[in-house]
Amino acid sequence: MTSPQTVADANAAIQAGNNAEGERILKVILADQSKPNDEAQLKEQESALTRLGELYRDTHNAEALAEAVRSSRTFMSAIAKAKTAKLVRTLIDLFSGIPGSQQIQIQVTKENAEWAKNEKRIFLKQNLETKLIALYFEAKSYREALPLIESLLKELKKLDDKMILTEVHLLESKVNHATKNFPKAKAALTSARTAANSIYCPPTLQAQLDLQAGVLHAEDKDYATAYSYFFETLEGFALQEDARAPLALKYMLLCKIMLNLSDDVNAIIGGKYATKYAGRDVEAMKAVAKAHEDRSLEAFESALKTYKDELSNDPIIRNHLSALYDTLLEQNLLRIIEPYSRVEIAHVAKEVKQPVREVELKLSQMILDKVFHGILDQGAGCLVVYDEPQEDKTYEVTLETLKHVGNVIDSLYKKANKLS
The missing domain is CATH 1.10.10.10 (Winged helix-like DNA-binding domain superfamily/Winged helix DNA-binding domain)
Structure with a gap:
């Protein structure tokens, strides 16, 4: 009698380049209903589902990943609710590694939020709706995000879940800022900070709050205060090895450029953080700072063309540099x-x-x-x-x-x- 195949066997097949065999083994593990209440089997199936999702991500197969999430709902009904929430979020996050899969990710998140609602898994529903708002924000679908924020906030205030409340208020601030509703963006950030002050706020979430505070102060042309918030953001993200740390550094440099403090820009560029996160972002801001210092429109335009992705594709950088260009031209x-x-x-x-x-x-x-x-x-x-x-x-x-x-x-x- 042959022993049942395991996730380790699937991993061996995938590493050997046989993705089809690895996929087949993982699906066999997930389909096994011989011991429906066995903890060891449920744990193995949980690992199999995660590995299958990672395989689809690595092969950029968004449709197959979406189907894997949909077909796993029966299995998820058998495991603990807390584990289900974590597993679903993990699977949905895998779409981020597949280019051009944003709309499928939104659709799958909506479907799972509806499923969680029908199953009366309120915590999971709220988590998924929070994720959905974040996806709407990334996709610039602000019209869809705002009513969802409103309805979710009503629920969260009744339940008094401060952690999710902080996240949703932060998203509310970002969406309102993107739609140029600055008073509401500031009010939402204040609400987020109030909720965060009454709980232990994870360092990454605190860094995001500081980042948004810096963005809103920069909108008010208070670049000195914005700089201090971006510095706090950079330290928070750097300690957590978060990929958003270079963005905070870029915004710090932007503030110094807008304050016409070229010496400070050079000092930051020569500092430890700029060395750690050296790359095109830092080079782009260095070129802008030099053009501004020289009052050269030609050099400014050259920097915008050379570093288009780093400067023009970021709406916050783009808006402030547009104002800077206007001042320079004047x-x-x-x-x-x-x-x-x-x-x-x-x-x-x-x-x-x-x-x-x-x-x-x-x-x-x-x-x-x-x-x-x-x-x-x-x-x-x-x-x-x-x-x-x-x-x-x-x-x-x-x-x-x-x-x-x-x-x-x-x-x-x-x-x-x-x-x-």
């Missing part, structure tokens, strides 16, 4: 037009190495914002610059005098009434 234009009372727009465009149309639009905006005084003579293709108008205070002084005269007359009128 400073360059003011420097060039300063000696002139009348100058050709084409000449200004040539000096800043930008298209004429873009320079024309920027000059028009600067005039409307009263950065300087002048008009655009588009017929002649020229900019006419006026001297700073002297403010005539005669009108204000006259109004103030009339106000005092009015007060004197009112006072005399009241005294005359008393005498009569």
